[in-house]
Amino acid sequence: MSTMTNFPEDFDRCVRFHGHVCPGLAIGYAAVKASSTLLNVAPSEDEELVCIVENNSCSVDAVQTLLGCTFGKGNLVFRDWGKQVFTFYDRQTGRAVRASLRQPASNRETIHELRKRIEAGTATDNDKRKMKELRDEFTASLISRPTEFFEVKEVTMEPPDPAQIVETAPCAICGEQTMVSRMVKKGASMICKGCAK
Numbered sequence: 388m389s390t391m392t393n394f395p396e397d398f399d400r401c402v403r404f405h406g407h408v409c410p411g412l413a414i415g416y417a418a419v420k421a422s423s424t425l426l427n428v429a430p431s432e433d434e435e436l437v438c439i440v441e442n443n444s445c446s447v448d449a450v451q452t453l454l455g456c457t458f459g460k461g462n463l464v465f466r467d468w469g470k471q472v473f474t475f476y477d478r479q480t481g482r483a484v485r486a487s488l489r490q491p492a493s494n495r496e497t498i499h500e501l502r503k504r505i506e507a508g509t510a511t512d513n514d515k516r517k518m519k520e521l522r523d524e525f526t527a528s529l530i531s532r533p534t535e536f537f538e539v540k541e542v543t544m545e546p547p548d549p550a551q552i553v554e555t556a557p558c559a560i561c562g563e564q565t566m567v568s569r570m571v572k573k574g575a576s577m578i579c580k581g582c583a584k
């Protein structure tokens with residue numbers, strides 16, 4: 388756990404959910420805060436607010452904590468595109484806002500060099516201290532100045548598919564109930580992906 392203190396209460400909640408303080412978590416926090424300048428991104432009890440995330444890194448945990456967008460409710464959509472981009476869609480108004488991280492850590496080069504040395508096991512204590520300092524600095528600036536790091540704009544999009552009640556059937560091999568749309572054909576019967584492996 389970082390030695391940094393005095394975070395806003397809602398960032399503390401993100402940390403409790405995520406387990407540690409890191410710049411990634413602060414990126415997700417900043418994406419939500421920056422987007423709230425254009426859209427009412429309030430915690431979602433049901434699934435009025437949908438968030439489409441283009442990565443599955445630490446940042447997504449902040450979105451889940453702050454907005455209640457979760458896989459379980461079907462209002463968290465994952466696109467494996469490796470980008471720190473977050474689109475928020477309000478089902479009530481049909482409005483959507485897209486936030487993309489535009490400014491990486493100001494000391495990106497230095498961080499990159501330090502990380503290489505740390506991974507290679509050649510980092511000095513001083514290197515490690517410096518690395519922690521830079522990461523803490525980046526985290527703190529994301530939290531205090533979110534709009535500086537994100538380009539936020541309103542976009543038009545089709546409503547995301549709502550969570551669906553799905554048909555299930557037993558797998559012909561293991562007998563476990565499986566979503567029919569996820570089953571694969573084996574001869575004349577349908578089996579689960581676990582058994583198909």
Ligand SMILES: [Zn+2]
Nearest residue numbers: 409411412445
């Ligand atoms: Zn993390």
Ligand SMILES: [Zn+2]
Nearest residue numbers: 558561579582
């Ligand atoms: Zn099976």
